[in-house]
Amino acid sequence: MTCKSAKTTSSYYQMGVQTSEAMRAETDGGVVVTVEESLRFVQNIIEVRARGGDYVFTTPPALVGLAQRGAAMFEGKGDSAFDEIRALFPIPSLTTHFVVLQDSGVETFADMEGKTILLGSGSFGAREGEKYLGLFGLEGKVTLADSELSNAVAALKNGQIDGFVTAGSYPALNVIEAAAISTTSLPVVAYTKSAMSDDTAYLLTRTFWEQRDDMGSAAAWWNGISPDMIANITDAYRLYQR
Known part of the structure; x- marks a missing residue:
């Protein structure tokens, strides 16, 4: 087979x-x-x-x-x-996570206003992340980092971004490396x-x-x-x- x-x-x-x-x-x-x-x-x-x-x-x-x-x-x-x-x-299931720095002060979607978030491009996670920023009234209020999702964990640890969005199975390896807020799963x-x-x-x-x-x-x-x-x-x- x-x-x-x-x-x-x-x-x-x-x-x-x-x-x-x-x-x-x-x-x-x-x-x-x-x-x-x-x-x-x-x-x-x-x-x-x-x-x-x-x-x-x-x-x-x-x-x-x-x-x-x-x-x-x-x-x-x-x-x-x-x-x-x-x-x-x-x-x-394909689970979407919003992963943020522990000391970023982000505990809700509203807290992401003014923060820098990495969505990546072309992936299910990127589309879901963009959708939820819109649903929670954050469109235009969040700085979107221009980088590949593969760089997300390093960028988070280096303080270049405040958080990133990723989608995959749970528990995802890049989520294990950081703190996660679970949102939706497919x-x-x-x-x-x-x-x-x-x-x-x-x-x-x-x-x-x-x-x-x-x-x-x-x-x-x-x-x-x-x-x-x-x-x-x-x-x-x-x-x-x-």
């Missing part, structure tokens, strides 16, 4: 590798999952059109809904293949296609839940996964069930 995850430097790529290893161990090598790099969640869905029943990918449920309706970034790109998408199991799910056999889908899903605790011992982000998170997957995305 092939699992399309995210960039090799991201936590979601690491999750794909961990899940692949768990599948191989649980099935004594009977199931081999090759993890492929992906640039973004949207690309993972687009590739559904050309993939078969051996394709597994990760993406937020909201994007699946947009693809099936041919809306937003999928406008003009609709395809009946999107109706074949089936959910397997939830994985750690559910992320592992999907496949209806072309995958029920037996294989069941094997993958059962193996995931049986290996979840062991994976959590190696990486804390798995500890936040519970069966309750299945509620984030609506009926429109049709769960494999047995």
Whole structure:
């Protein structure tokens, strides 16, 4: 099988590798999952059109809904293949954090007025950060640092910025290095296609839940996964069930 995850430097790529290893161990090598790099969640869905029943990918449920309706970034790109998408199991959510210096005096969104905040550019975290600055009446009242998000922790420690916005799995490595204010999270799910056999889908899903605790011992982000998170997957995305 092939699992399309995210960039090799991201936590979601690491999750794909961990899940692949768990599948191989649980099935004594009977199931081999090759993890492929992906640039973004949207690309993972687009590739559904050309993939078969051996394709597994990760993406937020909201994007699946947009693809099936041919809306937003999928406008003009609709395809009946999107109706074949089936959910397997939830994985750690994409969580947005506002990270600030402890002595910056920032404890609420209003406290960020007059501060220098790094959003980065082009990422989900940057878009969410910009949205929340607007929602809390801070548009034009915050200085936006012109730098890459990869420089955020160093810039924070050096006092060049008062805070930064980042999005990733919880706990994110760059958040562990600093203090964080959690704001929002976006559910992320592992999907496949209806072309995958029920037996294989069941094997993958059962193996995931049986290996979840062991994976959590190696990486804390798995500890936040519970069966309750299945509620984030609506009926429109049709769960494999047995």
